[in-house]
Amino acid sequence: MGKDCYSRPHPIPQAPYPIPSFVVALLACTLAAAGEGTLKGAVKYDGDPPPPKIAQLPADKKDECHCDQQATDELVVDKKTKGIRWAIVRIMGVKAPPPEKPFAEASIDQQGCRFVPHVVIIPPGTTLNVLNADKINHNFHTTPLDGANPGVNRMMQPDEQKMPLKGSKFFAESDLIKVQCDVHPWMSAFLVVHDPRFAAITGEDGSFEIRNIPAGKYDLSVFHELGEKKQNIEIKGGQTTEVGEVLFKPAK
Numbered sequence: 001m002g003k004d005c006y007s008r009p010h011p012i013p014q015a016p017y018p019i020p021s022f023v024v025a026l027l028a029c030t031l032a033a034a035g036e037g038t039l040k041g042a043v044k045y046d047g048d049p050p051p052p053k054i055a056q057l058p059a060d061k062k063d064e065c066h067c068d069q070q071a072t073d074e075l076v077v078d079k080k081t082k083g084i085r086w087a088i089v090r091i092m093g094v095k096a097p098p099p100e101k102p103f104a105e106a107s108i109d110q111q112g113c114r115f116v117p118h119v120v121i122i123p124p125g126t127t128l129n130v131l132n133a134d135k136i137n138h139n140f141h142t143t144p145l146d147g148a149n150p151g152v153n154r155m156m157q158p159d160e161q162k163m164p165l166k167g168s169k170f171f172a173e174s175d176l177i178k179v180q181c182d183v184h185p186w187m188s189a190f191l192v193v194h195d196p197r198f199a200a201i202t203g204e205d206g207s208f209e210i211r212n213i214p215a216g217k218y219d220l221s222v223f224h225e226l227g228e229k230k231q232n233i234e235i236k237g238g239q240t241t242e243v244g245e246v247l248f249k250p251a252k
């Protein structure tokens, strides 16, 4: 690999005299062309879109969860586009200077016995605040799939509205972490410990776009509960790399 010549967005140095705007534009354009590109694609279901999966709540949980049934987020396929929602896209091994402002703390809530949102990206080393809007017992039980961080298994009491989990302890390294609540077994979520500038969660139509990626060759990981797809990508300065459709077959 050649010399790193990343050009993360940074202010153009102030000159003691005015610089004509076309020079500034030309300079910005040259910087972008030299160093950063965009990645685009879509995660699609390779089959007939299944209807939304609904979990019927056990009789003894209906009262505390305030509902009889709950939509689950494990496999959400858009009828029209076959796009898979909540797929996790990660560009691995990107080296970039730290952001100008530190990343904000992350949070995940428990609402009506469901984790909201289903997938949360946590910048490495950043605290995750687990919230409990339900004011009932939940337990936050994590399984780090890459095994890079210690797991957590902690009960949240009804009056405990916020449980901060220290990033330096639980989310220090890049990882993919499954979350469950053992009190309500249908509850599930994923935590993605990754630089959020180089990761994405697919929207309703399954599409994703990541901008301002330093030019270079990387491994791309697309993860869904149906599996993981990996491929090599190349990002070129000032260009968009299209990976097209990443297909997942129905589970057998």
Ligand SMILES: [Cu+2]
Pocket: 113, 137, 138, 139, 181, 182, 183, 184, 187
């Ligand atoms: Cu729970």
